[in-house]
Amino acid sequence: MLIRLLRTHLRPYRKPIATLVLLQLLATLAQLYLPTLNADIIDNGVIKGDTGYILDLGGVMIGVTVAQVACQIGAVWFGARTAMALGRDVRAAVFDRVQTFSTREVGRFGAPSLITRTTNDVQQVQMLVVMSFTLMVTAPIMCVGGIILALNQDVPLSGLLVVIVPVLGVVVGLIIRRLRPVFRSMQVRIDAVNRVLREQITGIRVIRAFVKDAHEQERFAGANQRLKEAGRSAGSLMAMMFPLVMLVVNLSTVAVMWFGAHRIDSGGMQIGALTAFITYLMQILMSVMMATFMFMMVPRAEVCAERIEEVLGTRTSVVPPTEGVRELRTRGHLELRGVDFHYPGAEASVLRGVDLVARPGETTAVIGSTGSGKTTLLGLIPRLADATGGQVLVNGVDVREVDPEALARAVGLVPQRPYLFSGTIASNLRYGNPEATDEELWHALEVAQARDFVERMPEGLQAPIAQGGSNVSGGQRQRLAIARTLVRRPEIYLFDDTFSALDYTTDARLRAALARETADATVVIVAQRVSTIRDADRIVVLDEGRVVGTGTHHELMETNQTYREIVLSQLTEEEAA
Amino acid sequence: MSQDSVNGGSMNEEAKAAAARRPGAAGPGGGPGRFMMGRPAEKSMDFRGSSRRLLGLLRPERALLSTVLALAVIGVGCSVAGPRILGHATDLIFAGVIGRRLPASSTLAQALASLRAHGQGGVADVIAGAGHVVPGQGIDFGAVGRVLLLVAAVYAIAGAAGIVQGRLLNRALQRALYRLREDVEAKLSRLPLSYFDRQPRGEVLSRVTNDIDNVGQTLQQTLSQMLTSLLTIVGVLALMFSISWLLALIALVSIPASAFVAAKVGKRAQPQFVRQWKTTGKLNAHIEEMYTGHTLVKVFGRQQEAAETFREHNEELYRSASHAQFVSGLIQPLMMLIGNLNYVLVAVVGGLRVATGALSIGDVQAFIQYSRQFTQPLTTVASMSNLLQSGVASAERVFELLDATEQDAGPQEPARLPEVRGRVAFEHVSFRYDPDKPLIEDLSLTAEPGHSIAIVGPTGAGKTTLVNLLMRFYDPTGGRITLDGVDIARMDREDLRARTGMVLQDTWLFGGTIAENIAYGRAGATREEVVAAARAAHVDHFVRLLPDGYDTVIDDEGGNVSAGEKQLITIARAFLAEPVILILDEATSSVDTRTEVLIQRAMARLRSGRTAFVIAHRLSTIRDADTILVMENGAIVEQGGHDELLAAGGAYAKLYASQFAQAVAEVD
8 A cells, every 4th residue: 555655756856766775875985985085094094004095094984074064965855855745745635535535535534533634644645755765775785885895895794694694684673573563552552541521621510510520530530540540561672672673783793703813813804804804794783773774664654654545545425527517507406316325234224205396586495304314305405425326406407417616606504513714703794695695694694683792803804713613602603604605605505403592583584584595596404493494385294205295284184194293392282273 | 891882972972962952842643633733931030049949849858869869870880980990990901911021031120221221211101100010920810800700890880870770760750740640639629610611721821731741751861860970970070080180171171162062052042943943833733723723714615715725834844844853853963073173182192191101091081081071961961951942941931820810719608508498599699700801790599409490592692601600610609699698609510510410512531431421410329320310301312322332431522422412411410410400501402402392391391490591592492481581681571471571572572572483473
């Protein structure tokens, strides 16, 4: 997964990556050359007491060093740009894909999870790439170069590498193998602690009301304790890593000294070569260690890459038409023909054979109990999801064949849970119609019964709105959401239980104003209160996904048992009688 | 004489530098709420004070820490001494090589004299400096072996000390972090509700999750490294001076040079990082909004604008991030340049000194390695400073939370009511959040035991505030509230709340099974009691449709239960608690009316013998109340029974006429 993701998204950057590899190669070669120069200084300068030679070679060493650093800076430049560009591209790919998703896919992943995937997960992969550019390229070059140069210094002594490198590999490998599950469990436990804290903050009223502080603290203490334990095992393993590796490296040096001394004694090599050999050994061991460190990072990035690929591999269930119908001839005509909807894998259908017709100037109401499918039904019209059977027609055209923008222009849905974007009241109201004038905004606010409280705000239309609209009350948020749709002036208005957060007076006033405003538009209202819908031209009664009755209030009161039950539940028998 | 651990140094440095470069060191993802804003602040306001306080967290671990320090000194001492001893082995080997070349018959003095006579004074000086040269004798393997064994032992000690020290330090650290989290948790329960109401939830969440994580990660990554790095600098410097003060002085130059580079790069990198985090914040906020408001983006057909804004922020992030990455990536090669220049300088000067016989070749080799060992901890310290900054900034945010004003602790000797009858009285109660915005003004009311009070009125009339005061989520700014004649301010908050059951419009369930969530209402409730409460609240029938029944796991975001069902669960929870006073704040607003009627009946049973406060919009909920309070602008404008108020023709009658009369007429 990780490799596929990287391969796909690094492809456009082949050139800078090639340059980077070349620069790293040069820098590494320079670095490998330095010990040879040093050996030369010792063998031919220091031992022979040739000061001039020492100075000459010293000059060469400085030159090589400067060249090496120059190459490295170049590599850092290309590395930084490419890694960040990769992050940018993957992020954009994920974002664009999520944009195409229908509510169903967003719901399947959950918005928070999608956010984490777009931000954190991408960042993790990006960090791995940054590390790779600095380490992964250098390590193999260093390792191979070190081996060649070590062989060049003394072949028999190089035999030691056959023992030392695997020993280091095993030591590091064993620690990492134990470390991986510990790291994972530590992550899980951090999340657990955070979840408890999060719940305590979001549920603080309930916790205090039920006097559950002690219980919560116990719960937290458990999670905290478990995190401490995981932190300790991870820390203990980590604490072993560096000293152990250094021990292997240091003891290898000792071994090389011992065997090297014998080689020198037998005249097989020179003293300077021994020093150089040790340096190369060091470089080989360090490159092995670097590689292993990288592999320690890989599992995390792998998980992230999988999560990213999962999003990128998901196709929306609401596929836009390739050549959508842009011009809709009639206005505001809505029809549902035998519409079915069921979630994949679910036993029962949410909607079954729903028929409904709504025309301009008419108000159609949908009523039914919790879970009867009212919200799902409304969502099918702007294609938040597609019907699994039957047809949804807007102005005579199946919504699946309408150009998405044309559909969005025609249909205005006010969702059950009003959501405002951060910005100002004006920016929120103009969300559906950026060209709207201030007068139009005020008019919409007036209809939505929101003019009063907006006027009372010192900044008026420019009053700031926090993310989600958390700085205004639920009822105010609802009314602003209604105003927002009014500013857009769609042909078909869909209100999904929009009035429940309002008290009766406001509800009644709003509906009266709305009726004037939407006189020639098509209005579909989902509601629970009978008073909200009793004036509707047509009331559709939904029960367990089926239409069990259609008609006016009067007709339904006389003929429909379910409807009567709903009405009676809102009045006492005495009043209903 | 592993004279040059060029790579040894660089590997380490790179790994650390990469760690230090890790954006915001915000660490592993996953945690819910992690993505929400609140990156640790870039610049801390009081770096010194906060870092001192941060270190103060480790104070209880003093005993452990002194052991750590002792072990670190031993470990660093040993690993610093190792190359020095190894240098003797080189000298021995060198002496053997030279010795073999000299005629066995002569003494060393004779051999040197003869070399000088042949015009090889330089070589003679080198040999004289090497020591142990016995003409005619090869390498003394016995002596070399002994030295090497000693070195191996010293390295082994260093390794062992390093491991033990690392483990102990980690233990101390984990304990300190545990305590910090515990402190925060304890603090949360002592903070007044206004603390949570006044700032965005994400902000508080970010402090207790992101910031604490960041503090932990920073300490874990820096503490041990900083300790050994600083000790190594001191140890290496001491040894350098013991070998050659001239070379040591040369090496010493690299300290200010490194500091200069680190400071210069840091200064240029800092604003880039700030910019990077600012854009990251902007981008993440945009992503979060677009995903959470996904439906709206679709419904309003604004995908294109969303994508455009995204592209803008994304591009800006790319620019600032690659800049920051590049500038901070410079530290590495620049430090290497300093190290290598130093290396060359030492090699050259050292070579010259050996040539004149002032130093042994082993000493030079050892010195060269030391100069390498010296730049490595310097680079580490330079790279860590960035990471440390971010950690301290986070710590400061956590400390701010810990320092926030707490709610008053409650009376020393709280009034205890052995048996609560449930008479609640508001006596001239006033309340305001803002000094100049009164919410409740001089409000008085009395609820007799077992009576139910319905509170009606327009949005914002102060109905919920009344509940907040009764639950002592807030305390009145004037007047008092009594329970059976006792001022509730004189009671323990817990005691008061334990006698009160509350169901809110805003349902909250914790991550756990449905049974656990219902049992939340009463500790130690049996399964039968839970099911009984669930039946009364009409939870039972839909729970049975779920695959795992009562053991179905739900959470705050709870996908598998609808808003109405969640509300029913919270009602079951209150049923189980069997409180003396019951508060229902729009408890059934998301439940359809037919189900509500059934719940009403159950609630009527529940309410009998209990004092109940009911806030509702629905007529059916209100009408059966013993007393109806009509609130407007924080005051009670009318109170009485339904018929009585209707007959009076006041505010209630008007409200009723506008809301319900039509519906009633229609049904007739």
